[in-house]
Amino acid sequence: MAKKKTQKKSARKTTARKSPAKSVKKIAKKSGGKKSPAKVTRKGQKKTANGKMVYYFGQTRTDGDGSQKQLLGGKGANLAEMTSIGLPVPPGFTITTEVCDLYYKSGRQLPKGLMEEVHKNVAILQKELGKTFGDTRNPLLVSVRSGAAVSMPGMMNTILNLGLTDLAVVGLANATGNERFAYDAYRRVINMFGDVVMGIDHEHFEEAFTEIKRKYNAASDTDVPSQGLIELCDAYKAVYRKHTGEDFPQDPMAQLSLAIEAVFKSWMTPRAVRYREVDNIRGLKGTAVNVQSMVFGNMGEDSGTGVAFTRNPSTGENKFYGEFLINAQGEDVVAGIRTPQPVEEMDKWNARVYRQLLTIKKTLERHYREVQDIEFTIEKGHLWMLQTRTGKRTGAAAVKIACDLVKEKLIDEKTAIRRIPANDLTQLLLPSFEPRAKARAEVLTRGLPASPGAAVGKLAFTADEAVERTRGGEAVLLVRKETSPEDIDGMHSAVGILTSTGGMTSHAAVVARGWGRCCVAGAGAITIDARNRQITVNGKVFTHNDTLSIDGSTGEVMAGPVGTHAPELSGDFATVMKWADKYRILKVRTNADTPADAQRARDFGAQGIGLCRTEHMFFEGDRIQAMREMIVAETVEDRQKALAKLLPYQRGDFVGIFTAMKGLPVTVRLLDPPLHEFLPHDDASQAEMARNLGISVDKVRNRVAALHEMNPMLGHRGCRLSVTYPEILQMQVRAIVEAAIECKKARIDAKPEIMIPLVGTVQELSKLRALTEQTIEQVKRESGSSGKLDILIGTMIEIPRAALTADAIGEQADFFSFGTNDLTQMTFGYSRDDVNTFLPDYLAQEILEQDPFQSLDQAGVGQLVEMGVTKGRMAKKDLKCGICGEHGGDPASIKFCHKVGLDYVSCSPFRVPIARLAAAQAALA
Ligand code: ADP
Ligand code: MG
Ligand code: MG
Numbered sequence: 004m005a006k007k008k009t010q011k012k013s014a015r016k017t018t019a020r021k022s023p024a025k026s027v028k029k030i031a032k033k034s035g036g037k038k039s040p041a042k043v044t045r046k047g048q049k050k051t052a053n054g055k056m057v058y059y060f061g062q063t064r065t066d067g068d069g070s071q072k073q074l075l076g077g078k079g080a081n082l083a084e085m086t087s088i089g090l091p092v093p094p095g096f097t098i099t100t101e102v103c104d105l106y107y108k109s110g111r112q113l114p115k116g117l118m119e120e121v122h123k124n125v126a127i128l129q130k131e132l133g134k135t136f137g138d139t140r141n142p143l144l145v146s147v148r149s150g151a152a153v154s155m156p157g158m159m160n161t162i163l164n165l166g167l168t169d170l171a172v173v174g175l176a177n178a179t180g181n182e183r184f185a186y187d188a189y190r191r192v193i194n195m196f197g198d199v200v201m202g203i204d205h206e207h208f209e210e211a212f213t214e215i216k217r218k219y220n221a222a223s224d225t226d227v228p229s230q231g232l233i234e235l236c237d238a239y240k241a242v243y244r245k246h247t248g249e250d251f252p253q254d255p256m257a258q259l260s261l262a263i264e265a266v267f268k269s270w271m272t273p274r275a276v277r278y279r280e281v282d283n284i285r286g287l288k289g290t291a292v293n294v295q296s297m298v299f300g301n302m303g304e305d306s307g308t309g310v311a312f313t314r315n316p317s318t319g320e321n322k323f324y325g326e327f328l329i330n331a332q333g334e335d336v337v338a339g340i341r342t343p344q345p346v347e348e349m350d351k352w353n354a355r356v357y358r359q360l361l362t363i364k365k366t367l368e369r370h371y372r373e374v375q376d377i378e379f380t381i382e383k384g385h386l387w388m389l390q391t392r393t394g395k396r397t398g399a400a401a402v403k404i405a406c407d408l409v410k411e412k413l414i415d416e417k418t419a420i421r422r423i424p425a426n427d428l429t430q431l432l433l434p435s436f437e438p439r440a441k442a443r444a445e446v447l448t449r450g451l452p453a454s455p456g457a458a459v460g461k462l463a464f465t466a467d468e469a470v471e472r473t474r475g476g477e478a479v480l481l482v483r484k485e486t487s488p489e490d491i492d493g494m495h496s497a498v499g500i501l502t503s504t505g506g507m508t509s510h511a512a513v514v515a516r517g518w519g520r521c522c523v524a525g526a527g528a529i530t531i532d533a534r535n536r537q538i539t540v541n542g543k544v545f546t547h548n549d550t551l552s553i554d555g556s557t558g559e560v561m562a563g564p565v566g567t568h569a570p571e572l573s574g575d576f577a578t579v580m581k582w583a584d585k586y587r588i589l590k591v592r593t594n595a596d597t598p599a600d601a602q603r604a605r606d607f608g609a610q611g612i613g614l615c616r617t618e619h620m621f622f623e624g625d626r627i628q629a630m631r632e633m634i635v636a637e638t639v640e641d642r643q644k645a646l647a648k649l650l651p652y653q654r655g656d657f658v659g660i661f662t663a664m665k666g667l668p669v670t671v672r673l674l675d676p677p678l679h680e681f682l683p684h685d686d687a688s689q690a691e692m693a694r695n696l697g698i699s700v701d702k703v704r705n706r707v708a709a710l711h712e713m714n715p716m717l718g719h720r721g722c723r724l725s726v727t728y729p730e731i732l733q734m735q736v737r738a739i740v741e742a743a744i745e746c747k748k749a750r751i752d753a754k755p756e757i758m759i760p761l762v763g764t765v766q767e768l769s770k771l772r773a774l775t776e777q778t779i780e781q782v783k784r785e786s787g788s789s790g791k792l793d794i795l796i797g798t799m800i801e802i803p804r805a806a807l808t809a810d811a812i813g814e815q816a817d818f819f820s821f822g823t824n825d826l827t828q829m830t831f832g833y834s835r836d837d838v839n840t841f842l843p844d845y846l847a848q849e850i851l852e853q854d855p856f857q858s859l860d861q862a863g864v865g866q867l868v869e870m871g872v873t874k875g876r877m878a879k880k881d882l883k884c885g886i887c888g889e890h891g892g893d894p895a896s897i898k899f900c901h902k903v904g905l906d907y908v909s910c911s912p913f914r915v916p917i918a919r920l921a922a923a924q925a926a927l928a
Contacts, residue, residue: 050105051099051101051102051105052101055099056098056099056101056102056114056116056117056120057096057097057098057099057117057120057121057123057124058071058074058075058079058083058096058097058099059094059095059096059124059127059128060079060082060083060086060092060094060095060096060097061086061094061095061127061128061131062094062131063094063127063130063131064127065083065086065087066083067079067080067083067097068080068083068084068087069081069083069084069371071083072152073100073152073287073288074099074100074101074291075097075099075100075291076097076100076149076150076151076152076290076291076293077150077151077152077153077154077392078148078149078150078154078291078293078390078392079097079099079150079291079293081390081391081392082095082097082293082295082390083097084370085367085388085391088366088370090363090366090367090388091385091386091387091388092387092388092389093295093296093297093298093387093389094128094131094132094295094296095128095145095293095294095295095296096121096124096127096128096293096294097291097292097293097294098117098121098263098291098292098293098294099291100151100152100287100288100289100290100291101288101289102114102117102267102289102291102292103267103270103288103289103290103291103292104288104289106264106267106289107267107270107271107289111267111268113260113263113264113267117263118256118260121259121260121263121294122256124294125143125256125259125294128143128145128296129143132296134296136166136171136255136256137166137168137170137171137174137254137255138171138174139170139171139173139174139177140174140177140178141174141177141178142166142167142171142174142175142178143166143255143296144164144165144166144167144171144175144188144296144297145165145166145259145294145295145296145297146161146162146163146164146165146293146294146295146297147161147162147165147259147262147263147265147266147292147293147294148161148266148292148293148294148295149161149266149269149270149290149291149292149293150290150291150292150293151270151287151289151290151291152287152288153282153284153287154392154395155275155278155279155282155284160195160198160199160269161333161334162192162195162196162199162200162262162265163188163191163192163195163297163332163333163334164188164189164191164192164195164297165192165196165255165258165259165262166255166258166259167188167189167192168252168253168254168255169253170253171255172185172186172188172189172236173185175188175189179302181302181303182229182233183228183229183232184299184301184302186229186232186233186235186236187232187301188299189232189236190232190235190236190239191332193208193236193239193240193243193251194208194239196251196258196261196262197239197242197243197246197247197251199262199265199269200261200262200264200265201243201246201247203242203243203246203247204246207242207245207246208239208242211235211238211239211241211242212224212235214238215227215231215234215235215238216231218231218234219231239251259294263292263294266290266292267289267290267292269290270289270290274488274489274491275488277488277491277492278488278491280846280847281491281492281495283853285849285852295389298380298382298385298387298389299332299380299382300328300330300331300332300333300380300381300382301330301331301332302330302382302383303330303383304329304330305353305381305383305384306329306330306380306381306382306383306384307327307328307329307330307331307352307380307381308327308328308331308332308333308335308378308379308380308381309325309326309327309328309343309346309349309378309379309380310325310326310327310376310377310378310379311323311324311325311326311327311346311360311364311376311377311379312324312325312374312375312376312377312394313364313367313368313374313375313376313377313394314374314394314400314404314407315400316374316376316394316395316396316397316400316516317396317397317399317400317452317454317455317516317556318397318399318400318403319396319397319399319400319401319402319403319404319407320403321407323346323347323360323361323364324346325345325346325377326343326344326345326346326506326507327343327344327346327348327349328341328343328344329344329352332380333378333380333389342506342525343506346360353381353384355384356381356384356386359386360379360386363377363386363388367391368413369413371391371393372408372413372414372418373393373394373408373422374393374394374396374404375391375392375393375394376390376391376392376393376394376395377390377391378390378391395513395516396516397427397430397454397455397516398423398424398427398428398429398430398431399430399431399455399573401422401423401424401427402423402428402431402573402575402576402579403573403575405419405420405422405423405575405579406419406575406578406579416582416585417586417927419579419582420579420582420583420586420920420923420924420927421924421927423579423920424894425894425897425917425918425920425921425924426894426917428916428917428920429913429914429917430455430456431570431572431576431916432569432570432572432607432913432916433456433457433570434457434567434568434569434570435456435457435554435556435567435568435570436457436552436554436565436566436567436568437565437566437567437568439566440565440566440567441554441561441565441566444552444561444562444563444565445561445562445563446559446560446561447528447529447540447541447543447551447560447561447562448526448528448529448540448541448560449526449557449558449559449560450501450502450503450523450524450525450526450527450529450558450560451506451507451512451523451524451525451526451558452523452554452555452556452557452558453500453507453509453511453512453515453516453522453523453524453525453555453558454500454512454515454516454520454521454522454555455521455555455556456499456520456521456522456555456556457521457552457553457554457555457565457567458478458480458497458498458499458520458521458552458553458555459478459498459499459550459551459552459564459565459567460477460478460479460480460497460498460499460550460551461477461478461479461480461547461548461549461550462479462480462482462536462537462538462545462546462547462549462551463479463480463481463482463493463497463547464482464483464531464533464536464547465493465533466481466489466490466491466492466493466494467492467493468493468547469481469492469493469494469496469497470492470493470496473496473497474496478498479496479497479498480497480498480499480500480501480551480553481493481494481496481497481499481500481501482501482502482529482531482538483500483501483502483503483511483531484502484503484504484531485502485503485504485505485509485510485511486500486502486505486509486510486511486514487510488510491514494511494514494515494520495520497520498520498521499520499521499522499523499553499555500515500520500521500522500523500524501522501523501524501526501529501551501553501560502522502523502524502525502526503525503526503527503529503530503531504525504527505524505525506524506525507524509524509525511524512524515555521553521554521555522553522555523553523554523555523558523559523560526558526560528540528541529560540560543562545562549562549563550563550564551563552564552565569603576916579920580608580916580919580920582923583919583920583922583923584608584919584923585923586923586926586927587919587922587923587925587926588901588922588926589897589900589901589905589906589907589908589918589922589925589926590610590611590885590906590907590908591608591609591610591907591908591909591910591915591918591919591922592609592610592611592612592613592614592668592670592885592887592907592908592909592910593605593607593609593611593612593613593909593910593911593912593915594612594613594614594615594616594887594891594909594910594911594912595609595612595614595615595660595911595912596615596616596617596619596620596656596660597656597659597660598659598660598662598663599663600912601660601663601664601669601912602663603912603913604912604915605663605664605667607912607913607915607916608915608916608919609667609912609915610667610907611664611667611668611669611670611754611907612660612664612667612668612669612670612909613670613820613885613886613887613891613907613908613909613910614670614672614758614820614887614909615660615669615670615671615672616672616675617653617671617672617673617674617675617735618674618675618676618680620652620653620656621649621674621681622681623652626649626652627681628695628696629645629646629648629649630645630649630681631681631682631692631695631696632644632645632648632696633645633646633649633731634678634681634682634706634710635696635698635702635703635706639730642728642730643730643734646730646731646734647734649734650734650737650738653734653735653738654737654738654741654742654745655742656738657671657738657739657742657743657755658742658745658746661742661743661746661751661753661754661755662746662749662751662753664754665746665751665752665753666752666754667754668754668755668756668795669753669754669755669756670756670757670758670797670818670820670885670887670909671735671739671755671756671757671758672758672760672799673722673725673731673732673735673736673757673758673759673760674724674725674731674732674735675720675721675760675761676720677710677712677715677718677719677720677724678710678719678724679707679710679711679712679715680715682703682706682707682710683703683707684707689703689704689707716825716828716834716835716836717829720761721760721761721762722759722760722761722762722767722768722771723761723767725759725771725774726767726770726771729774732771732774732775732778733774733778736757736775736778736779736782737778737782739755739757739794740755740778740779740782740783740792740794741782741786742755743755743792743794744782744783744786744788744792747788747790747792754793755794756794756795756796756797756817756818757775757794757795757796757797758797758798758799758818758820759771759772759775759796759797759798759799760798760799760801760822761799761801761802761822761825762798762799762800762802762805762812763802763804763805764804764808765808765811765812765814765815768798768812768815768816769815772796772815772816775796776796779792779794795817795818795883796816796817797816797817797818797819797820797883798812798815798816798818798819798820799819799820799821799822799825799887800812800819800820800821800822800826800867800868800871800875801821801822801823801824801825801826801829802825802826802829803826803829803830803867805871806826806867806868806870806871806874807867807870808874809870809871809872809873809874809875809878810874810875810877810878811878812875812878813874813875813876813877813878813879813882814878814879816875816879816882817879817882817883818882818883818884818885819871819872819875819882819883819884819885820884820885820886820887820909821868821871821884821885821886821887821888821905822887822888823859823864823868823886823887823888823889823890823891823896824856824888824889824890825888826864826867826868826888827855827856827859827860827864827888828856830860830863830864830867831855831860831863831864833855835856838854838856842854856889857889857890857893858890858893858895858896859888859890859893859895859896859899861896861899865899865903868886868899868900868903868905869903871884872884872903872904872905883906883907884904884905884906885905885906885907885908885909886900886905886907886908886909887909889910891908891909891910891914891918892908892910892911892914892917892918893921894917894920894921894924896908897918897921897922897925898921898924898925898928900925901922901925901926902925908922
């Protein structure tokens with residue numbers, strides 16, 4: 004009974020298909036990161052949400068659609084969608100991600116009833132194609148493909164030609180009239196199945212192949228005659244038997260069920276788990292399994308296979324972009340075994356198919372209103388679509404494509420803004436090579452411009468080496484023949500990736516582009532000797548100690564370090580920023596403490612400085628000596644004398660910064676770190692300091708010892724310093740006010756705001772506020788300045804107690820700035836400097852979803868922020884509130900800041916454009 008009900012439901016679903024426009028909207032919404040409501044699964048429950056486990060796609064019927072990525076995986080959902088809009092897709096069916104979830108919940112067992120459902124769908128497929136599994140005249144062959152809701156390139160292996168058996172191979176030879184082809188397909192499936200499903204090392208098959216090649220005197224695989232391949236199949240079956248203790252399964256359904264299980268298993272392999280970790284992919288049910296009837300690109304010179312993007316994924320140029328191989332099966336393009344031709348060349352090979360592809364490009368873009376990344380195969384002149392998905396692109400391409408799609412009226416401004424991953428703008432803001440330095444550089448060779456950027460580093464030859472040396476503070480280029488998913492960590496650590504084989508769609512290229520990491524691929528002139536840690540290019544040898552420079556936009560590989568410079572931004576970038584400014588409500592300020600940084604941030608659109616740290620101003624040149632003099636001073640008078648030496652420096656710094664930011668507010672934070680940070684800790688430096696100050700080494704040592712704290716981050720720092728040493732505050736405030744007056748005289752509109760850090764009680768603030776006001780008045784009087792100086796006095800909210808008592812503190816503050824670095828540290832009780840000892844475990848075990856120092860912990864720390872804003876504004880209705888922690892440049896945190904009604908976020912200069920875009924996305928959410 005129950006079963007009947009399920010069927011009825013699915014039938015209804017098939018007929019009641021949504022209009023394409025509607026499903027597109029739904030896709031956009033889903034990819035916006037919203038999770039589908041999680042079903043609470045009671046322990047022991049062994050059913051999918053609606054009982055349906057398999058979704059068919061084909062001419063007979065199509066059960067799913069493009070909006071069902073969570074359930075059918077990206078690949079499955081889009082195969083269904085493409086089928087529905089009439090594109091040529093080989094029919095098949097998708098086993099849902101819920102089944103994968105069930106597989107793991109039932110202790111790694113295929114759920115009951117699954118294989119019956121699979122049988123039924125195979126029956127439909129057979130009927131639709133007029134082919135039968137295992138048939139001796141015209142056998143059905145399928146591929147078994149994994150595919151989760153989020154694409155993970157190369158993480159889970161596809162098995163092609165499944166269904167071939169000793170009998171069916173004869174059938175395939177009969178049906179195609181091509182015995183060589185049939186046995187070639189058979190040996191491939193024994194190999195793939197053996198490798199992927201049974202875990203037999205590929206090497207063992209390789210050895211058998213080498214032997215056959217030797218016997219037939221064949222230079223390459225393609226030279227082996229039909230008879231050789233027949234023998235090879237026997238040899239492969241022997242390898243299979245030797246390593247598994249069983250025969251290669253001669254029942255296609257048995258092959259299928261083992262393959263399905265293998266796909267589910269691959270979801271939890273270490274490399275898949277690792278990929279999700281690195282890419283922060285969480286909350287997925289598992290992978291779907293796509294079983295799809297085979298088409299063959301390797302049936303002769305009129306067949307082929309390829310991959311393409313509907314627009315250039317590096318630059319965004321609206322030009323069909325891709326590669327294809329004649330007489331090859333799908334995997335061959337990605338694997339980088341043969342070097343493919345650019346897709347434009349296809350016009351010469353088969354103009355009709357090329358035109359058809361161009362039409363499909365248009366159809367797909369109109370339908371998805373988005374750039375697509377496609378896989379296709381041509382079987383004897385007949386084009387088949389095997390995959391489509393949203394094309395990954397660089398930040399530069401994302402900006403251009405968004406602007407172009409608006410011009411083409413496929414999307415509106417708001418959609419364009421939502422589409423550009425704010426973080427990806429970093430890539431546009433990355434440095435490139437300085438043209439003059441580059442003109443002088445020695446270009447060793449040129450590979451493919453796989454992922455733009457400029458990278459300069461020493462050579463690392465393994466992923467581990469790259470990770471380790473990066474950790475040790477070196478900039479390294481990962482140099483590999485090609486990369487594989489095992490190299491993910493090393494690729495992530497390296498400043499750039501250089502490979503000697505593989506195309507624009509090789510693993511290295513795809514992954515690097517996704518991350519915005521600079522990559523040059525397929526630099527064939529480079530010979531890599533990983534064992535001896537050296538490479539040879541045109542007779543020149545470079546070792547792990549040598550530096551190379553690679554240009555991911557041109558593919559050039561250059562000797563030595565080549566100078567880089569800041570990027571030039573295109574007109575499209577300005578357009579996107581203009582749109583963002585139109586929709587955002589949050590203001591964006593920057594964290595900067597030099598005029599150069601301030602100017603850069605201003606160029607990037609910063610609307611003020613949200614955090615100007617003053618401590619660095621005490622380190623440069625002679626300043627550190629005066630600072631140390633102040634620290635060792637034993638009387639107020641001596642301290643004031645030392646501080647007086649610092650005053651002109653500090654005033655000069657402020658004049659520079661106020662000038663760069665003229666007309667815009669500059670929040671200056673008074674001295675924050677504990678004093679011991681300004682003293683040397685090794686003997687030699689202490690001796691030197693003693694000499695410089697003309698005091699005994701003992702005195703230096705004693706002072707260092709006296710300032711030692713068990714817990715410096717919770718120690719004598721922030722406003723506590725000003726309570727003990729008010730003269731420090733007085734000097735700093737004086738420097739700020741004198742600088743403001745000096746600017747005023749030069750008709751520069753300086754807008755300083757004085758920020759008192761690390762306040763935990765209102766008493767601290769009221770005391771220091773009074774002292775600040777007094778000092779301001781005194782300086783004004785002394786300077787005889789009559790004009791008005793509107794200097795706001797505010798505080799940081801970075802101690803939980805300050806947030807809890809924000810109503811009282813608000814009475815004494817003109818503004819709040821949430822210092823979410825310290826606030827996170829103190830709310831979690833995690834030392835920022837030591838958190839990496841356990842954070843990786845916390846992330847791996849999903850105790851934490853993300854590093855709370857990178858993305859604001861909205862549930863905990865966020866509550867304190869929200870409470871601080873609300874209570875603060877109870878005291879002062881219009882209290883200005885901002886954030887100045889690292890979180891101010893993190894899109895997810897910015898969204899939160901928008902939600903709780905902050906006035907601005909403040910972030911590092913390079914993140915200002917990102918914050919502008921993220922703020923607009925928050926406003927449009
Ligand atoms: P990946 O996710 O690694 O790209 P795919 O499942 O897309 O894995 O498949 C790997 C290759 O096999 C692709 O080139 C694809 O086009 C090809 N392929 C998959 N299924 C079929 C099929 N039914 N017929 C022909 N080629 C296929
Ligand atoms: Mg694919
Ligand atoms: Mg702080």
